[in-house]
Amino acid sequence: MAAASARQVNIAIIGVGGVGKCFLSQLEQLAARRPNPKLVLTYICTSKKALYSTDHVAIPINTAISTLSSSDQTPLPLPKLVDFLGTSGSKTVLVDNTSSQEVAEAYPLFLSRGISVVTPNKKAFSSSYKLWQDIFSAAEQSGAKVYHESSVGAGLPVISTLKDLVDTGDEVTKIEGVFSGTMSFLFNSFAQTSGAGGKWSAEVKKAKQLGYTEPDPRDDLNGLDVARKLTILARLAGLPVESPTSFPVQSLIPRELESVATGDEFLEKLPAFDAQMEETKAEAEKEGKVVRFVGSIDMATKQVKVGLEKFDLSHPIAALKGSDNIISFYTKRYGSNPLIVQGAGAGGDVTAMGVTSDLLKVLSQIA
Ligand SMILES: NC(=O)C1=CN([C@@H]2O[C@H](COP(=O)(O)OP(=O)(O)OC[C@H]3O[C@@H](n4cnc5c(N)ncnc54)[C@H](OP(=O)(O)O)[C@@H]3O)[C@@H](O)[C@H]2O)C=CC1
Ligand SMILES: N[C@@H](CC=O)C(=O)O
Numbered sequence: 001m002a003a004a005s006a007r008q009v010n011i012a013i014i015g016v017g018g019v020g021k022c023f024l025s026q027l028e029q030l031a032a033r034r035p036n037p038k039l040v041l042t043y044i045c046t047s048k049k050a051l052y053s054t055d056h057v058a059i060p061i062n063t064a065i066s067t068l069s070s071s072d073q074t075p076l077p078l079p080k081l082v083d084f085l086g087t088s089g090s091k092t093v094l095v096d097n098t099s100s101q102e103v104a105e106a107y108p109l110f111l112s113r114g115i116s117v118v119t120p121n122k123k124a125f126s127s128s129y130k131l132w133q134d135i136f137s138a139a140e141q142s143g144a145k146v147y148h149e150s151s152v153g154a155g156l157p158v159i160s161t162l163k164d165l166v167d168t169g170d171e172v173t174k175i176e177g178v179f180s181g182t183m184s185f186l187f188n189s190f191a192q193t194s195g196a197g198g199k200w201s202a203e204v205k206k207a208k209q210l211g212y213t214e215p216d217p218r219d220d221l222n223g224l225d226v227a228r229k230l231t232i233l234a235r236l237a238g239l240p241v242e243s244p245t246s247f248p249v250q251s252l253i254p255r256e257l258e259s260v261a262t263g264d265e266f267l268e269k270l271p272a273f274d275a276q277m278e279e280t281k282a283e284a285e286k287e288g289k290v291v292r293f294v295g296s297i298d299m300a301t302k303q304v305k306v307g308l309e310k311f312d313l314s315h316p317i318a319a320l321k322g323s324d325n326i327i328s329f330y331t332k333r334y335g336s337n338p339l340i341v342q343g344a345g346a347g348g349d350v351t352a353m354g355v356t357s358d359l360l361k362v363l364s365q366i367a
């Protein structure tokens with residue numbers, strides 16, 4: 001076992017895709033900028049490869065990706081990883097940059113062993129309400145920290161804002177807006193306020209190439225990604241929503257493609273259904289409006305919903321650009337003029353920024 005060090009914090013990273021790569025580069029800058037506490041990368045893995053040593057020797061951050069790609073080590077099963085990290089003798093933070101349900105379900109185990117968690121993964125906080133309770137009670141019991149700012153609105157201060165409103169005693173009455181970077185990008189480019197726009201299926205492919213979509217873009221198009229975000233926000237606001245499928249969610253997956261086997265096959269077949277989305281766009285145009293994919297939580301009626309709505313061209317939601325999210329918090333204190341958070345809601349760098357700032361929050365409390 002390595003010697004305990006009060007000013008050393010070990011970092012373990014699961015997932016080195018679009019977000020994970022950007023996080024690693026931000027971690028490298030952070031470690032260089034702030035020598036205290038010393039940040040030591042002791043474990044990193046994708047779904048197939050891993051890099052670690054039994055005596056927790058530091059993995060150089062700047063070469064971690066190339067070393068990992070030529071490593072012949074395989075990822076530790078999660079309970080073994082908990083043991084490995086829990087016996088290092090140093091405080092440890094797990095950074096989960098996957099969208100894995102299995103990793104998410106292991107958070108209570110990591111937390112109960114004193115390992116803090118920071119993550120953009122929505123699964124843990126938007127699956128069963130029991131998992132949510134298990135996560136926060138494990139953290140409370142062990143004193144380990146858990147932060148997930150990038151699980152809603154990427155790096156935008158959405159979760160921290162909502163927590164501040166609630167913790168200072170304000171009463172949230174309604175939360176509404178555009179919660180998906182992918183959906184925002186798709187509608188902003190496919191149904192522009194000028195009437196112009198590319199083909200729906202081509203825009204979906206672009207959103208994937210830009211790193212906005214979930215690993216499988218169907219998880220965005222079926223509305224579930226937005227439903228997960230609303231589940232998280234509703235729970236934080238005090239509404240114990242059971243799951244992201246316990247309220248109405250509109251899917252944009254053509255019925256004929258509901259059962260295709262893979263995301264790639266789905267993208268291949270999607271162009272044949274472009275006419276369906278053109279029809280939706282034309283219907284809104286007839287009323288002098290544009291169509292956008294939005295969500296809302298009404299605290300009084302306990303209603304949560306996700307789907308398409310039409311907006312006047314002058315509405316702020318119609319005027320969004322790129323992958324921007326816009327989230328309006330209506331509260332007792334703010335009255336009829338909501339507190340609004342707006343900006344890029346997807347993309348590797350902006351998402352990793354939320355993860356890195358969560359890491360800083362954890363470090364300020366544990367190191
Ligand atoms: N992209 C964005 O703009 C945003 C993303 N997020 C969230 O960030 C997370 C990461 O997204 P993104 O980087 O785009 O996804 P990617 O698909 O680009 O990367 C996922 C990474 O996780 C690894 N991985 C998946 N499952 C496991 C597993 N069980 N064990 C170990 N490693 C695993 C993958 O490895 P392999 O390559 O071997 O499969 C890959 O390295 C997701 O939860 C997403 O919802 C949140 C906000 C915005
Ligand atoms: N796929 C998601 C990524 C961020 O949560 C989105 O498009 O918003």
Ligand code: NA
Nearest residue numbers: 149152154156
């Ligand atoms: Na956020």
